[in-house]
Amino acid sequence: MRILYFSDEFPPTVTGGATVVAYDIANAVFKKGHKVFAITANQDRSRAGESYIGGIKIFTLFSKSPVFLRHYLSVWNPFLAGKIKKILKEVKPDIVHAHNIHTHISYGALKIAKKSGAKVFLTVHDTMLVSCDKVYFPCGEKNFRVTAWMNMKTAGKRYNPFRNMAIKYYLRYVDKVFAISASLKNLLAQNGIKSEVLHNGIDAGAWTKPLESDIQNFKKKFGITDKRVVFFGGRLSGAKGGLQIIKTFSHVIKLLPNKDAVLVIAGRETHGKHKMEEFIKNFGVSDYVVFTGWLGREEMKTAFFVSDVCVTPSIYFDPFNLFNIEAMAASKPVVGTCFGGTPEIVIDGQTGYIVNPLDNEDMGRKICELVSDAEKSAVFGKNGRKRVEEFFSLEKQAQKLIGWYEKK
Numbered sequence: 001m002r003i004l005y006f007s008d009e010f011p012p013t014v015t016g017g018a019t020v021v022a023y024d025i026a027n028a029v030f031k032k033g034h035k036v037f038a039i040t041a042n043q044d045r046s047r048a049g050e051s052y053i054g055g056i057k058i059f060t061l062f063s064k065s066p067v068f069l070r071h072y073l074s075v076w077n078p079f080l081a082g083k084i085k086k087i088l089k090e091v092k093p094d095i096v097h098a099h100n101i102h103t104h105i106s107y108g109a110l111k112i113a114k115k116s117g118a119k120v121f122l123t124v125h126d127t128m129l130v131s132c133d134k135v136y137f138p139c140g141e142k143n144f145r146v147t148a149w150m151n152m153k154t155a156g157k158r159y160n161p162f163r164n165m166a167i168k169y170y171l172r173y174v175d176k177v178f179a180i181s182a183s184l185k186n187l188l189a190q191n192g193i194k195s196e197v198l199h200n201g202i203d204a205g206a207w208t209k210p211l212e213s214d215i216q217n218f219k220k221k222f223g224i225t226d227k228r229v230v231f232f233g234g235r236l237s238g239a240k241g242g243l244q245i246i247k248t249f250s251h252v253i254k255l256l257p258n259k260d261a262v263l264v265i266a267g268r269e270t271h272g273k274h275k276m277e278e279f280i281k282n283f284g285v286s287d288y289v290v291f292t293g294w295l296g297r298e299e300m301k302t303a304f305f306v307s308d309v310c311v312t313p314s315i316y317f318d319p320f321n322l323f324n325i326e327a328m329a330a331s332k333p334v335v336g337t338c339f340g341g342t343p344e345i346v347i348d349g350q351t352g353y354i355v356n357p358l359d360n361e362d363m364g365r366k367i368c369e370l371v372s373d374a375e376k377s378a379v380f381g382k383n384g385r386k387r388v389e390e391f392f393s394l395e396k397q398a399q400k401l402i403g404w405y406e407k408k
Contacts, residue, residue, distance in 0.1 A: 001405060002035045004093035004118070008103045010040035010060075011053060016234070017322060018125040020297075021180075021200050022099040023053070028201075028398035030055050037091050039084060041104035059087050063104040071132055071160040074101075075167060076108035084109050088116040095405050097121040102128045107170040114173035121404065122171070123178045123198065126319060129167055130191040132159065134239050134316040139338040139356045144187040144317070168192065176404055181341030184319040198404075200320055201397030204389050207329035210302045218302045222290050224262050228371050231307035231332075233266035233300065234323055236273045241313025241337065243279050244357040248313070250283040251364030252371070259288070261371055266292045266303055304330035308377060309370045312336040312346075313357035320345070325392045328384030333377045335366050345392070351384035 007022040022038075030036040036056045041063040042048060048062040061083050065073050073079075084105070088096075096113035098105070098121070113120045127135050130146045132155040137144060152159050171177065171193065178198040179185035185195050209215075219225045230249065236242050242265075249263045263285070267273065273291065280289050295303060304310065310327035311334070312318075318340035325345060327334050334352035336342040348354040353366040370377045 001094045002092060003029060003037070003095040003097065003405070004088070004091050004113075005036070005038040006096065006098035006101050006105050006109060006113075007038060007040050008100050008105055010038055010058060013042060013047060018100050021125065021322065022123075024203070024394055025201070025398060025401065026056055027054065028203075028394050029402065032398065032402065034402075037087075037093065039087055039105065041080065061104070065104055068158050070103065071155055071158050071163050074103060074106055074128075075160070075163055075170075077104060077106035080105060081108065081112060084112055085116075088113065088118070092116075093118045095119050095121065097123070097401075099123050100125055100128075107167050110170045111173045119175050119405065120173055121176050121178065122174045123180065124184060124188065124195065125180055127184070127187060127317060129171075129188065129193060130164060132163070136316050137339070139358075144190045146187075146191055180320045182344055183317075183341040187317065187319075196404075198397060198400060199392055200322055200325065201392055201394035202322075202325050202329050202388060203394045204329045204385070204392075207301060207304075207326075209305055214302055215306055218299070218306055222264065222292055224264065224290060224306070226260070228256075228261040229307045229309075230261060230263050230367055230371065231266070231303060231310045231327070232263065232313070233295070233303065234321075236265070236267040236276060238272065238275070239314065239316040240272075240318070241311075241315050241357045242272055242276045244313045244315060244360065244363075245311055246276055246279040246283055246285065246289070247360040248311075248357070248363045248367065249288065250285050251361050252367050253285060253288055255364060255368045256371070261288065261308075263289045264292060264303065264307070265289065266295045266300065268294045300326075301330065304332060307332055308374075309367055310334050311363075311367065312342055313363065314339055314342070315357055316340070318342065325388050328381075328388045328392075331378075331381035331385045333370050333380035333384065335363060335370065347383070347387065351380050351387055 005026050009019040011023045038058045041061045045062045051058050096118040132151045177195040179195040185197050188195050232245050310332045312321050314337045320341045334346045336346040338356050343354050346352045355363045
């Protein structure tokens, strides 16, 4: 088959989150003998053009999308529509599979793809089909209705009252919508959108322990030799729980008699980091927190293997969080959030613990328990690795996806 992927971001310019998922699944499908292409966008005109990653041909479109028009251009982007039509005529895909397209490519591209004669699929990685940004619900909440008022408060003057109605119109041109977790499927259903669950996958076979010399070099580089390591990584933002983990770690240090633990934080230099640094000073944990900056994929793997416990303290509806299965692939226990999809990935009391990250003392106790009990951590880590291989294998997800592609 000839398969064309849509994704607002794509490697090598972006290598995190949903972008990695889109690339990994495209590459897995390519390795099964299919012709694979991708359309992406970039706000740097010099990066526009055609390129290859491995055997995947990538069409990068220049897109200068003003922030104040985001909720209009995400529905229909007239600046890219003609270019997308031209590429569709050139590629002649049997399948078009969209991932995140709510910044540049737009949901209107789904109709263009269907009119080209292709079967069309959409993988939903977040709540942006129905919300204007991240959404927040109480822990344990069952009602996930996203109201117009919620979107108005989030978007402010940029609010587009016709946005969700238009998106649902374009979804009529999609053969199947996939949600990356059951919790996201539930949220979408409560907001009038049907979907099937297709979890993110990871190549667990690629997650083998690095050379001992690499591990020791990593520890020396960041000054964490002979330290017990709690690892937090990804987008350094309030929504991802950056401030909560700082508060929590102040409790961890108080509970550990030797105070020999460090919180290692990996992520890009952002405004969120500056807020975290303020919290670090205010909570008196400056000597116990290490920022690594952004780590490449291989160095990120080393960071997981160096760690004793990994944490995902998101305080918003985080549908999956790839960090969970990466930690589990490295055989590490996870202390994860009760918000969103983490509870269906991390099994409480078996592969880690599920906590309310707003309860800093309880989260701190769970982290301390695992940091202090190597035997229990090893059992949880082993269980996590087995769970990834059984339920979150990239190979299995690719097979399921191709099955959907081939359905009549």
